Amino acid sequence: AQSVTQPDIHITVSEGASLELRCNYSYGATPYLFWYVQSPGQGLQLLLKYFSGDTLVQGIKGFEAEFKRSQSSFNLRKPSVHWSDAAEYFCAVGRTGGGNKLTFGTGTQLKVEL
């Protein structure tokens, strides 16, 4: 069965600092991986996705993520965090390009200090 682990429940960074959110997955074949962001009381917005090809993927809002098969990881990064990035971030794994069941991690709550 597929699963996702986000080891950090809460992370606090200063505005302008770099950010890395960790995601480890368990899946028996080539995974399809996603990062979504959720603001309080809102739905999920897709930040970026990895299906195949280049293991470094670029997303919206200046985010990027790197797929490392050897480490079963898909960590999310941003070089300089803005106060508006404060939200909850979810990593998810799916069997196909999203058109099938997604399994989500428990999320990482990001707080940005001014």
Add this chain to the structure above:
Amino acid sequence: EAEVAQSPRYKITEKSQAVAFWCDPISGHATLYWYRQILGQGPELLVQFQDESVVDDSQLPKDRFSAERLKGVDSTLKIQPAELGDSAMYLCASSPPAETQYFGPGTRLLVL
């Protein structure tokens, strides 16, 4: 930009009452999903439709939950009777076949 619509955005109900949530997917998206997100957790799939057919409802508590997508477009998720443990965010998502899922704003349910 096309979006997934959900209503109501918020619902407060008493235990044992019936509640219903509505979702209108992005036009042309054949696949529709209902997820439940308990506070502090990630979303979990309740039911997946391909057009009007149920593809996966293995996690749907069928004794009290039902879902339909009669014409293969919009969908309704119903809970009857509601229980305290049903308090959660109910998210609808849609996608073209085998493509990325796009989520609506959700319906936050509080059962008293």
